[in-house]
Amino acid sequence: MKLIRWIVTALVVIALLGGAHYIVGQRNAALFPEGGGAMPSSMPMH
Amino acid sequence: MDRFALPSFVALALTILFTSLRHVYRFGASALLFNLVTVVLALLLLWFRSKRSPLAVGLYALVGAWVVTGFGLVDALWDGVLKLYIRYFFPSVTLFRRSVPRPFGFEAAAILTAVAGLFALYYGVRFLRRVARRTRPLLWIALLLVVIGGSAYGVSTRTAPRNGDVIRIGVIVPTHGPQRPLGRAFVRAVELARDDRPAKRRYELVIADSGTTPAEARRAAERLIYEKNVQAIVGGISRSGQIVAPYATAEQVPHLCVCSVETIGDGVYNFTNIPLPEDESTRWMEEARRRGIRKVAILAQKYPSIDGHVNALDREAPRSNVRIVYVNRFEAGTTDFRPIIEEARRNDPDVYVISGFNPALDSLGAQLREAGIRNISAVVALSISERKELFEGAWYTDSFIDSGLRAKFEAKYPDTPFVAHMVPYAYDSFNILADGFESGRDIGRYVRGVTRYRGAAGVITRPPGGGNFRSRPAVWLITNGNAKIEME
Numbered sequence: 001m002k003l004i005r006w007i008v009t010a011l012v013v014i015a016l017l018g019g020a021h022y023i024v025g026q027r028n029a030a031l032f033p034e035g036g037g038a039m040p041s042s043m044p045m046h
Numbered sequence: 047m048d049r050f051a052l053p054s055f056v057a058l059a060l061t062i063l064f065t066s067l068r069h070v071y072r073f074g075a076s077a078l079l080f081n082l083v084t085v086v087l088a089l090l091l092l093w094f095r096s097k098r099s100p101l102a103v104g105l106y107a108l109v110g111a112w113v114v115t116g117f118g119l120v121d122a123l124w125d126g127v128l129k130l131y132i133r134y135f136f137p138s139v140t141l142f143r144r145s146v147p148r149p150f151g152f153e154a155a156a157i158l159t160a161v162a163g164l165f166a167l168y169y170g171v172r173f174l175r176r177v178a179r180r181t182r183p184l185l186w187i188a189l190l191l192v193v194i195g196g197s198a199y200g201v202s203t204r205t206a207p208r209n210g211d212v213i214r215i216g217v218i219v220p221t222h223g224p225q226r227p228l229g230r231a232f233v234r235a236v237e238l239a240r241d242d243r244p245a246k247r248r249y250e251l252v253i254a255d256s257g258t259t260p261a262e263a264r265r266a267a268e269r270l271i272y273e274k275n276v277q278a279i280v281g282g283i284s285r286s287g288q289i290v291a292p293y294a295t296a297e298q299v300p301h302l303c304v305c306s307v308e309t310i311g312d313g314v315y316n317f318t319n320i321p322l323p324e325d326e327s328t329r330w331m332e333e334a335r336r337r338g339i340r341k342v343a344i345l346a347q348k349y350p351s352i353d354g355h356v357n358a359l360d361r362e363a364p365r366s367n368v369r370i371v372y373v374n375r376f377e378a379g380t381t382d383f384r385p386i387i388e389e390a391r392r393n394d395p396d397v398y399v400i401s402g403f404n405p406a407l408d409s410l411g412a413q414l415r416e417a418g419i420r421n422i423s424a425v426v427a428l429s430i431s432e433r434k435e436l437f438e439g440a441w442y443t444d445s446f447i448d449s450g451l452r453a454k455f456e457a458k459y460p461d462t463p464f465v466a467h468m469v470p471y472a473y474d475s476f477n478i479l480a481d482g483f484e485s486g487r488d489i490g491r492y493v494r495g496v497t498r499y500r501g502a503a504g505v506i507t508r509p510p511g512g513g514n515f516r517s518r519p520a521v522w523l524i525t526n527g528n529a530k531i532e533m534e
Contacts, residue, residue, distance in 0.1 A: 013161055016127065020153040023134045027147055031292045 050173035055091055057166035058110050059084045064162055065117040068126075068155035071148075083109065094177075103177055104185055110170050111192040118163015119193075120200030126156025129204075137298055138488075143206045144297055146272045206275065212248045213483050215476065216270035218281040218290060223258040224378070224403045225283060227430055231465035232282045232304065235472035238455060243477070246484050252276055256286035263289040271297050278302075278482075278489060280475045282468055284310065284351045291316045300482075300493045302475035302515075304468055306351045311513025315490060319471045319478075319506065319515040321445070323358035326425045329519045330359065330443045331366035334397070334423075337441075343372035343395035345386055345410065347402035355401060355425040371395055380406055383413045391417070401427040411436035426467045428524065435527040445470055446520040446531070451502040466522070466529070474501035 062084050069077035087109060094102035129142045130153055174185070217236050219229035233253055240249050252274045254266035263286035270276045271293050279294060279301045281287050287305035294301035294315045301316045306326075311318040321329075334342070344359065346352050356373070363370050371393040374386045390398060400410055401424055408431055414422060415436055422428075424442035431437060447470045455464050478499060482492035499506050499515070506517040523532040 009161070013157065016157045016161075017154050020130055020157060021150050023130055024148065024150045024153055026134075027296055030296045031147055 048173055048176045050169050050176060051091060054110070054166065054169035054173040055087060057162055057169050058087055058113055060162035061113055061118050061159055061166050064155050064159040065113075065122060068122070068152055068159060071152045071155075083113065103174070104188075107170070107174055107185060107189055108192060110166065111189045112196065114163050114167045114170065115193045115196040116200060118159055118166060119197055120204070122156040122159035122163060124197075124201050125204045126153060127160050130156075140206050143204060144272050144275060146268055147296075212250050213278075213480075214250045214252055214274060214276045215479060216252050216254060216274065216276035216279040216281075218254045218256050218263075218266050218270060218279060218286055220257060220283060220286070221253070221255040224405065225258075227404075227432065227463055228282060228465055228468050229255070230462050232468045232472045234455065234459045234462050235469040236280060236476045238451075238458060239473045239476035239480075242454075243480055247480070249480065249483075256281070256283060256289075260285075260289055267293045271299060278479045280472060280479065281305070282472065284354075285349075287316075287318070288350075298490060300479065300490050302479060302493070304471040304475065306354050308354070308514055311515075313494065313511050313513035317493060317508070317513055317515060319475050320467070321517055321519045322514055323354035323425075324362070325516055326355055326443050326519055327358035327362040329521070330423075330425055331362045331368060333441070333443065333521050334368055335366055339368060339396040341369050341371045341393070341395045342397055342399055343390040343393055344370060344399045344401075345374050345376070345383070345390060346400065347378055347380075347406055348375045349378070349403070352401045352427075359399065359425070376402070376406070378403065378406060381409060383410045384417070387413060387417050387419065391419070395421075397421045397423045399423050399425070401425065404430065404432060407431055408433045408436060429466045429522070429529060432463070434524050434529060437524045438527065439524065441521060441523045441532065443519040444522050444529075446504045446518065448502045448504075470501070470503035474499065474503055474506065477501060 062081055066077050066080040069080065087106060090102050090106040090109070093099055094106065125142075129145070132139055133142055217233055219232045220226060221229040221233065236251060240251060252270060254270045256263040256266045266286070267290045270279060276299065279290060279299055280303075281290055281301065282304040284303075284305040284307035287303035287310045288307060290301055290303070291310050291312070293299070295312065298315060303310055303316065303318050304320050305318045306320055306323055308318065308322050310316055342359070342363070344356055346356050356375070360370060372390045372395060374390065376383070376386065398414065398419060398421060400407070400414070400422060402410060407427060411431060411433065420439055422437055422440040424440065426442065426444050428434070428437050428440055428442045429444050444466045447466050451470060451473060452464055455469060478493065478496055479489065482489045485492055497508050497510055503517050506515045508515045520531045522529050
C-alpha cells in the first residue's frame with residue numbers, strides 16, 4: 001500500500017513536470033517564433 | 047528520536063534545496079547559501095535529541111513553518127505550480143499577476159519545492175504532535191500565525207491588483223532617436239484623446255520608450271505587460287509593433303498599433319490602425335494619373351514600413367500605366383545622396399518619390415533642392431520632415447484628418463509638430479479601447495467586434511475577423527513651408 005502511494009506520488013510529479021515543460025515550450029514558441037527559446041528578459045523573475 | 051523526525055528533516059532539506067535552485071534563477075549562485083538553513087535545522091534536531099529541549103523543537107518548528115509557508119506553499123505552490131497551470135488552462139482568471147516568461151528549470155524547481163514542502167508539512171505536523179506535548183498550545187498558536195499570516199501576506203503580494211477604478215493603458219513608441227518626433231506626437235495624441243473623453247472612467251497612460259533597437263522594444267513591451275500590468279496597449283511604428291504583438295497574444299492584451307506592416311494585425315489581440323501600403327499606393331497612383339505622371343524614380347531608405355510602401359507602389363504601377371524607371375534603397379546612415387540623385391536623373395522620371403526618416407530625409411531633400419529638382423512626391427514620408435520648406439510644391443499621400451483635431455492639438459501642444467500619419471490614428475485607437483472599457487464587455491471581445499468606426503481619421507473599417515483597420519488617405523501639398531490637405 002505504501003509503495004503504491006509512493007508510485008502515485010512519483011507519477012503525479014512526473015506529470016506536473018511534463019505539463020510544465022509543455023506549457024513553457026508553448027509560450028516560448030509563441031513569444032520567440034525565431035526559435036532558440038532564449039530568455040529575453042531584462043526583468044526580474046518575480 | 048521520534049520516527050517522524052528524520053522524514054520531517056529530509057523533506058525540509060529537500061524543500062530548501064529545491065527552492066535554492068529555483069532562486070538561482072533570481073539571484074545567481076549565491077542563492078545556494080540558503081542550504082545553510084538545513085545545517086541549522088540539523089543542529090536543532092541534535093540539540094533536541096541530546097537534551098529533549100522544548101526550545102530546540104520550538105525553534106525547529108518555527109524555522110520549518112517559515113520554510114514550508116514562504117517557499118513551499120506561497121512561492122512554489124501558489125506562485126509557481128498554480129500560477130503556471132491556472133493561467134494556462136483558465137486564461138481569463140486574473141488571479142495572478144503576470145510574470146515574464148520563465149524557463150522550464152525555474153518552473154520544475156517550483157513543482158519539486160511544492161511537493162517537498164507538502165511532505166515537510168505532513169511529517170512536520172506528525173513529528174510535533176508526538177514530541178511537543180507540553181509546549182503544544184503556545185507552539186501551535188505560533189505556528190498557526192506563521193503559516194496563516196505568512197501565506198496570506200505572500201499570496202496577497204503575488205496576486206493581481208484589483209483597482210477597478212483606474213484603467214492602465216500602455217503607450218509604446220520611440221521617444222528618443224530619429225523617430226522621436228513621431229513618438230512625441232503619438233503620446234500627445236493619446237493624452238489629448240484621454241483628456242477629451244467625458245470622465246466616465248479614469249485612465250492612466252503608461253508610456254514606454256520602444257527605443258531604436260529590438261532589444262529596447264522588447265524591454266519596453268515587457269515593462270508594460272509584466273511590471274505595469276497594463277490592460278491594453280496602443281503603439282506606433284511597425285518595428286516595435288512586430289515585437290509587441292506576440293506578447294499581446296501570449297498575455298491576451300489588446301494591442302492597437304499604428305503600424306503599416308499588415309501582418310502585425312491578427313484580428314484576435316493585435317490590430318493595425320493606419321492605411322495599409324496598398325491603400326496608400328492606390329491613392330498615390332490615382333493622384334499620379336490625374337497629374338499625368340508616367341515615369342517614377344524611387345529613392346527610399348531601407349526600413350520595414352517603407353519596404354511595404356515601395357513594394358505596394360511597385361505592384362500598383364502596372365495597373366495604373368505608370369513605369370518605375372529607377373529604384374534606390376539606401377541605408378539609414380547615408381549622408382551623400384548626390385550620386386544616387388544623378389543616377390535617378392539620367393532616367394528622366396516625371397516625379398521623384400522619396401522616403402526615409404530624419405536625418406536622412408531632410409538631407410536628401412536639401413541635396414535634391416541643390417540639384418534643382420522640384421518634382422518631388424512621397425507616400426507619407428514628407429509629413430515628418432522638420433524642414434518642409436525644402437519640399438516646397440511637393441505632394442504626397444497621407445492620412446485624412448479632422449481639421450478640428452489638428453486645431454485642438456496645435457493649440458494644446460504648440461511645441462509638438464503635428465504628425466498627420468500618427469495623430470488621428472493614435473487618437474482613434476485610444477478611443478476605441480476606451481469605448482470598449484466603458485461598454486463593460488470583455489475588452490478583447492469588444493475590439494474584435496468593431497468593424498466600423500467614425501473618428502478623427504474619418505471612417506475606418508475592418509472586415510469581420512480581420513486584423514487591419516483601414517481608411518482612405520488624402521493628398522497633401524506643401525505650400526509656403528506648410529503641409530495642407532489638397533484633396534480628400
